[in-house]
Amino acid sequence: MGILDWIKxxxxxxxxxxxxxxxxxxxSLxxxxxIVAYIPEDYFLRLKQNKFPRKPLRQIGHILKNLMGGILLLAGICMLLxxxxxxxxxxVGISLLDFPGKARLQIRLVRLRRVRKSIAWIRHKAGRKPLILPDSD
Structure with a gap:
């Protein structure tokens, strides 16, 4: 079976x-x-691990937020190709998810030169201040 047959x-x-x-x-465009323009400039200074809420309505919101984060994470992985x-x-997907080590991973990603430059450019175009990152680990 050739590639053209497979395509058909x-x-x-x-x-x-x-x-x-x-x-x-x-x-994504x-x-x-x-989303990047409206991240608070001190977002990475005040990252903390969220606990699972106790109230049923908040639990549903928490689950939906994590579901949306998972979808965005998978879409981002697809967009690499x-x-x-x-x-x-x-x-953005990771920022919506809750898991151990999330803050360290986010900061590590934002410190990548290309990511940092893209974020700075988007925020500059939107008239927003640059993100403040914590000192190195």
Missing amino acids: ANEVLLSLLGAASLLMFLG LMIPI LPGQGILTML
């Missing part, structure tokens, strides 16, 4: 993957800059 046999799957890729690309802002999308 999986035309619907490839069309769906193409549409999903385009949707993620456009969504629109949403990620807005597909068009889109992969690392920034992963950073």
Whole structure:
């Protein structure tokens, strides 16, 4: 079976993957800059581990927030291979998730030169102050 036969046999799957890729690309172009622009400048100085809430309504919100973070993290991983802002999308997804070591991972990602420059550029264009990062570990 040649590659052209495989493409013809999986035309619907490839069309769906193409549409999903385009949707993620456009969504990341629109949403990620807005989210990055509105992160408080001292966000990385006041990171703390969130505890699971006790009230049922807050638990649902907590679960939905983590679900959205997981979706953004997976979309960011896909965008490493597909068009889109992969690392920034992963950073936003990670910021919504709750897991041990989250703060260290976020700070490590933001300290990557390309990520730091992208964030600074987005915040500058939005008229926001640069992010303040804690001193090195």
